[in-house]
Amino acid sequence: MFYLGVLLSSFLLGAVAQRLDEDLRSFVTLPEVRALRFNITHVDREQVSPGYWFVAPYGQVDPEEPTTKYMQYQVGPYIYDTDGELIWAGSPVTDNRNTFDFRANWNIDGDPHLSFIVQHEYDRDADKGRGVIMGNDYELEREVGAADDLNAFNMHEFKILDGGKTALACTTKPQQINLADFDRPEEESWVVVGGFVEMDIENSEILFEWDSYDKLSLTESVKFIADDEVLNEPGWDYVHINSVDKNSDGDYIISMRFTNTIYLVSGKDGEIMWRLGGKESDFEQDFSFTRQHDVKFVKTNNTHHVISFMNNAADELHTEGEITSALFVELDISSSPMTATVINRMNHPDGNFTRFGGNIQQLSNGNVFVGWNEKGYMSEYGPDGDLIMSARFSSDRYASYRSYKFDWIGQPTTPPDLATSVYGANDQEMITVMHVSWNGATDVARWEFYARSYEHGSDVLIATTNKTSFETMYMTEGYMDWVTAKAIDENGNVLGISEVCRSEVPDWEAVGFAGQSSHPKADDPEILQNIREKLDSGEYGDLYDDNTTDEDRKAAVHSATTEVAESVYKAYGMIQMLENITIGVLTMFCIGGILAGVWYVRRRKMRSYQHLPTDEASIGEDASKAD
């Protein structure tokens, strides 16, 4: 069949074009987005917890120089399911800006929310970046700005505390500091002071503020040492804060990467209550760590804290330990001396290092989820620390500073996106290809496609198909126009309806269309549907004559349906004017025409609808290969 050949070769051309970015997926319904693919390795699929992946791929960690060239959206917040199937591409919202610490929050008002940091622009004066909170309809709810005396919203942390009133963020600020700590009291250097704030998410008001300026000695740093030269602004990054968390006592735990130390800061007076690690640890510990990230409270009571963090054991320049690992550490603060004990350790599955970034998340079912940053590498462990799943971007080009797993319910307010197009070489053999997706919707079980014969005609159900991936493709015979798609959940509820979509048509002359006229007319879905129903009920069982040649049949049937379609179309036009006669009555008039159309559809019924998979190299296949 010629038209199928044309169609297939256009797919093949598409495939060739994609080879240059085969680590990315593109969509007919979301043409501006290129979404990263995942390679997944399941060790024990049964043990994987339910939920969705929250990742924020970026290409380079500092904002790229602006360009006037067109770029598809790639970096930004993305939600995937645990098979690596795209759920939400947030990159159009953040406009290809780097985003960090992208998470779901269930602790605000009982309703699920998203939060993430949009990084400052290349020109910080133009935009210092912000913390963003969205509803599960993907509409903006709040923006939390950087404090006036800071030149950027720090990229490391945007943690919304229980109750959803306040959030924690890290801060950095260049400041001049006297070098008395290095016995050079007559000298001053610029250093980058690290700290944090607790902010009111309503108005960005700062409720608590702390920084290292007069709290942490220069001698604690491994980056700025006693005989180093004096620097101009911004100066030595001597502490490098990279995480903050708060416990129920109201105290803050912070991680300083370049002192190799975790600090507990009093929420009452900002005093340092203890240090874990580094040159001045207050704990007796049977382990060490360096260049750590994402220090979080897991549990806390009067006598003990359980904390989690990543022991990177390396940075961009130096390798300090054997391997990067995710640690759970129990701190006994009632004993003397206080003790720190590793209670769970999960090594980097590749036996390698995460040189910066990374995060650890205790899941509610006891599993642990770890983001290793580089290449979007992330893994899930059972409660006993056994690796059950790992995944990474198919691409070497991107990383995700932190990666999380959360429950999620996404209910976008925008309608589903539908695109339909028609292919065919002659009047008898036309197909309509429909693509549908709904960016962010989690609960679509299947799609119903409807067509009508003119703008205000009535919808006729032309196909139902299960949702199989982010974008669902369905192919139906005939030239369908004025198409809509309905998203249906597993209980049969209609979740959303696309806008009415006119089918895109090729340049008929260029594709060598050989029909009665130089341009085919759309089929009337109602007539086709009526005939199909009659055929299904067996009413016209004996009208089908095996002796008629295929060519005769096509010609006869086509002219019959065209006539019917035209008369129905005119009649519908009258309805619009009269407004009183129901379409049902008119349909009765058309029964004669329907009979004439029977052959036509009878023929077609043999081949009926065809369902094509959306994506020939689907992620699911990759996943099963890797099993």
Ligand SMILES: *[C@@H]1O[C@H](CO)[C@@H](O)[C@H](O)[C@H]1NC(C)=O
């Ligand atoms: C405090 O936490 C530790 C470690 O999680 C636990 O062993 C201890 O029993 C807890 N104490 C109380 C009073 O709950």
Ligand SMILES: *[C@@H]1O[C@H](CO)[C@@H](O)[C@H](O)[C@H]1NC(C)=O
């Ligand atoms: C470990 O990382 C180094 C570079 O940091 C790389 O050359 C090496 O291939 C990695 N090893 C594995 C097993 O991935």
Ligand SMILES: *[C@@H]1O[C@H](CO)[C@@H](O)[C@H](O)[C@H]1NC(C)=O
């Ligand atoms: C991802 O998986 C595919 C198929 O299993 C494989 O060909 C490819 O090399 C993998 N890519 C990476 C980056 O591991």
Ligand SMILES: *[C@@H]1O[C@H](CO)[C@@H](O)[C@H](O)[C@H]1NC(C)=O
């Ligand atoms: C569609 O999904 C339903 C419910 O999950 C399932 O029972 C049915 O077999 C699926 N149909 C197809 C064609 O896969």
Ligand SMILES: *[C@@H]1O[C@H](CO)[C@@H](O)[C@H](O)[C@H]1NC(C)=O
């Ligand atoms: C088809 O033609 C054959 C021979 O010409 C005849 O015997 C048969 O009855 C015809 N079938 C129908 C359905 O008309």
